[in-house]
Amino acid sequence: MASLLDASKPRINCSMLSQHIGRGVCFVGRVEKVHPTGKTFSVSDGEGKSATVELNEPLEEELSGIVEVIGMVSSKGVITTTTYNILREDKGIPFDLELYNEALKVIHDFPQHYPFEVAASG
Amino acid sequence: MNVPLTKGAVEALCKGLDVDKPVLQLLNIRQISNASSPPRFRLMMSDGQHSLTSCLLATQLNYLSEENLLVPNCVCLLKKTINNTLADGRRVVVVMDMDILKSAKETGGKIGNPTPYNTDGKTSSPQKVSSSTYVPESPPSAAVPGPSYRNYSSPRGRGGSFTGKTPMKASPMKASAIKASPSKGLTMKVSPMKASPMKANSASPGSSAKVNPIASLNPYQSKWTIRARVTNKSSIRTWSNSKGEGKLFSFEIVDESGEIKITAFNKEVDKFFSLVEQGKVYYISKATLKPANKQYTTLKNDYEMTLHAHSSIVPCDDNQSIPTVHCDFVPIAELENRDKDAIIDVIGICKSAEDVSRITTKNSREVSKRALSIIDETGKVVTVTLWGEEAEHFDGSTQPVVAIKGARLSDFGGRSLSALFSSTVMVNPDIPQAFRLRAWYDREGFAVNSQSLTETRSAGTGLNMNWKTLSDIKNEDMGHGEKAQYFSCVATVLYIRKENCLYQACPSADCNKKVIDQQNGLYRCEKCNKEFPNFKYRLLLSANLADFGDNQWVTCFQETAEALLGHSAETLGHLRDTDEAAFDEVFQKANFTTHIFKNRVKLETYNDESRVKVTVMEVQPVDHREYSRRLLQNIYKLAR
Numbered sequence: 001m002a003s004l005l006d007a008s009k010p011r012i013n014c015s016m017l018s019q020h021i022g023r024g025v026c027f028v029g030r031v032e033k034v035h036p037t038g039k040t041f042s043v044s045d046g047e048g049k050s051a052t053v054e055l056n057e058p059l060e061e062e063l064s065g066i067v068e069v070i071g072m073v074s075s076k077g078v079i080t081t082t083t084y085n086i087l088r089e090d091k092g093i094p095f096d097l098e099l100y101n102e103a104l105k106v107i108h109d110f111p112q113h114y115p116f117e118v119a120a121s122g
Numbered sequence: 123m124n125v126p127l128t129k130g131a132v133e134a135l136c137k138g139l140d141v142d143k144p145v146l147q148l149l150n151i152r153q154i155s156n157a158s159s160p161p162r163f164r165l166m167m168s169d170g171q172h173s174l175t176s177c178l179l180a181t182q183l184n185y186l187s188e189e190n191l192l193v194p195n196c197v198c199l200l201k202k203t204i205n206n207t208l209a210d211g212r213r214v215v216v217v218m219d220m221d222i223l224k225s226a227k228e229t230g231g232k233i234g235n236p237t238p239y240n241t242d243g244k245t246s247s248p249q250k251v252s253s254s255t256y257v258p259e260s261p262p263s264a265a266v267p268g269p270s271y272r273n274y275s276s277p278r279g280r281g282g283s284f285t286g287k288t289p290m291k292a293s294p295m296k297a298s299a300i301k302a303s304p305s306k307g308l309t310m311k312v313s314p315m316k317a318s319p320m321k322a323n324s325a326s327p328g329s330s331a332k333v334n335p336i337a338s339l340n341p342y343q344s345k346w347t348i349r350a351r352v353t354n355k356s357s358i359r360t361w362s363n364s365k366g367e368g369k370l371f372s373f374e375i376v377d378e379s380g381e382i383k384i385t386a387f388n389k390e391v392d393k394f395f396s397l398v399e400q401g402k403v404y405y406i407s408k409a410t411l412k413p414a415n416k417q418y419t420t421l422k423n424d425y426e427m428t429l430h431a432h433s434s435i436v437p438c439d440d441n442q443s444i445p446t447v448h449c450d451f452v453p454i455a456e457l458e459n460r461d462k463d464a465i466i467d468v469i470g471i472c473k474s475a476e477d478v479s480r481i482t483t484k485n486s487r488e489v490s491k492r493a494l495s496i497i498d499e500t501g502k503v504v505t506v507t508l509w510g511e512e513a514e515h516f517d518g519s520t521q522p523v524v525a526i527k528g529a530r531l532s533d534f535g536g537r538s539l540s541a542l543f544s545s546t547v548m549v550n551p552d553i554p555q556a557f558r559l560r561a562w563y564d565r566e567g568f569a570v571n572s573q574s575l576t577e578t579r580s581a582g583t584g585l586n587m588n589w590k591t592l593s594d595i596k597n598e599d600m601g602h603g604e605k606a607q608y609f610s611c612v613a614t615v616l617y618i619r620k621e622n623c624l625y626q627a628c629p630s631a632d633c634n635k636k637v638i639d640q641q642n643g644l645y646r647c648e649k650c651n652k653e654f655p656n657f658k659y660r661l662l663l664s665a666n667l668a669d670f671g672d673n674q675w676v677t678c679f680q681e682t683a684e685a686l687l688g689h690s691a692e693t694l695g696h697l698r699d700t701d702e703a704a705f706d707e708v709f710q711k712a713n714f715t716t717h718i719f720k721n722r723v724k725l726e727t728y729n730d731e732s733r734v735k736v737t738v739m740e741v742q743p744v745d746h747r748e749y750s751r752r753l754l755q756n757i758y759k760l761a762r
Contacts, residue, residue, distance in 0.1 A: 096750075
């Protein structure tokens with residue numbers, strides 16, 4: 001799993017999930033519902049669509065607000081988490097998810113100007 | 123061989139009737155001695171039956187004589203003439219436009235045996251006789267042409283021996299009034315003419331009187347009359363300077379050919395201020411023409427007029443042909459493309475109006491101000507600022523159509539308009555564009571989700587116009603013009619010079635001049651011409667800023683310097699003397715911080731060397747969301 005962190009992890013939203021099956025991704029979204037077991041939760045992206053995130057170990061802390069999840073997309077469109085961070089709302093500038101989504105679209109529309117793959121492998 | 127002359131034309135012209143393009147033969151042409159104006163030519167025309175000597179050639183046709191085209195015995199077609207009656211009752215026909223049909227050579231000689239038609243009015247009695255005979259004869263249709271000129275005779279009638287003429291003229295006119303509407307205009311005009319006492323002497327134009335178009339006015343022509351509508355009248359303003367005191371008022375007039383500004387001073391103010399009313403049409407003659415002082419007017423005329431003691435202003439009722447206002451409305455969406463400080467005419471529906479507020483100007487004068495938002499068919503909204511009385515009296519509650527002529531476009535908040543002293547603000551004006559706007563607004567306009575050109579964004583960003591990158595400074599040769607340029611940019615501090623960042627300044631409140639250390643414990647300020655036992659530290663930073671494209675050395679004064687370093691000048695001064703390490707650290711911490719800089723750039727010359735100098739006016743933290751949105755917009759624009 002650690003090798004996942006060495007490869008490039010493009011930032012995606014829900015609509016791009018299907019194109020990245022089997023690949024490592026970085027997903028930023030707002031926590032919606034946490035499963036009682038604490039091993040899975042749903043997140044919504046800037047467009048309002050939802051995705052499911054799975055964890056290896058159950059959650060130890062309260063999860064709310066916006067999180068950044070790095071993991072792999074399974075064949076069912078579920079993100080298997082390698083690591084996650086919480087973007088705390090009480091610190092710094094509040095995160096604008098819609099604006100982030102706009103930026104995401106630009107990055108994917110103009111991959112020639114955003115050569116993340118090259119940077120990651122270097 | 124013989125081109126038929128229009129028989130009876132001379133008789134008709136002498137009677138003051140208009141003849142449609144008469145063909146006449148020129149019998150004689152003579153130049154009238156004239157002191158100042160261009161030469162005038164007097165013509166003797168014949169229609170084969172009668173000859174008419176009181177015929178004048180309009181100055182614009184002088185070339186016909188000067189080029190020897192008008193030679194005695196040539197046959198001419200008079201395309202346009204104007205009938206005028208002089209002060210003493212004589213009739214004069216002014217030929218405005220004519221064609222030479224046959225040259226004198228071709229014609230051979232005098233056609234027919236014309237006898238002079240008795241029009242020279244050698245005595246008043248023949249004139250009276252003719253008037254009494256012709257009055258009942260005159261058919262109503264003939265009253266059509268220069269109806270304005272006919273009227274000149276009526277007021278004069280009061281002063282001279284023709285008092286009897288006026289009522290006589292009035293009655294047959296009235297009878298024929300039913301048949302021809304212009305005559306109606308005539309009858310109406312008689313009465314107001316009687317009212318004003320001024321007109322007795324002033325309404326008599328000279329022998330070359332005709333209604334001139336405003337566009338033809340110039341200082342070299344003294345005898346002219348214009349007929350125009352007052353579009354804008356100012357209030358009386360007084361001044362007091364070293365040369366004395368005075369008062370003035372000015373007004374602008376328009377006719378089919380153009381517009382011009384008229385000013386009246388001192389005595390003329392008393393004479394004319396109450397007479398001149400906005401929206402009414404007047405005959406004006408005998409005023410001084412001079413080149414326009416573009417500073418005080420926005421009209422498109424090279425000249426402007428000043429009234430003097432002999433000037434005459436006479437109300438006119440025949441205003442069918444005079445336009446109400448000359449307006450060149452610019453669609454609001456187009457305003458973005460116009461230059462700042464341009465004078466614009468605009469029309470729109472007033473969507474909303476703020477309350478009137480009172481502002482104190484730099485000269486400590488209090489003035490009222492009101493901002494309105496207007497929208498037009500382009501769906502764009504712009505803010506218009508009204509001042510003074512116009513601001514106070516404005517009522518935007520009914521969402522009226524507002525038309526403004528001569529407003530200044532500024533780049534405040536993007537694009538906004540300001541009414542100048544010389545602007546005309548019309549509420550629900552009587553013009554077709556106003557009706558169109560009203561109809562559009564009632565149908566769909568009120569629901570349009572409009573976009574305002576005058577952006578009132580969140581604090582700070584509202585005034586951050588003109589985003590540039592540091593490489594633009596060199597690429598666009600910024601600051602090279604006459605005026606300094608202002609721009610905003612996002613940049614990172616790379617280095618701030620520690621040496622000479624502080625200087626000792628005069629401790630007096632508003633003085634920031636560097637003081638000289640007298641070495642005796644006193645510090646001298648040259649500006650205040652005083653010595654002080656103390657000083658205050660002030661910052662003067664030289665910093666290097668950079669972005670992805672370029673770097674730039676800039677100067678930061680006290681306020682911006684303190685913002686960058688995060689400490690006051692006093693603290694730093696103290697730190698420098700006590701704890702050097704801490705002093706250094708302040709500078710280190712400032713490195714690689716990113717801010718929004720609002721800068722002023724100007725090319726400055728110092729001892730033969732010219733350098734582009736950049737000064738930081740304001741430092742703001744980067745609002746990432748606003749910055750991101752701006753970047754996204756730029757990307758979208760580039761992507762199209």
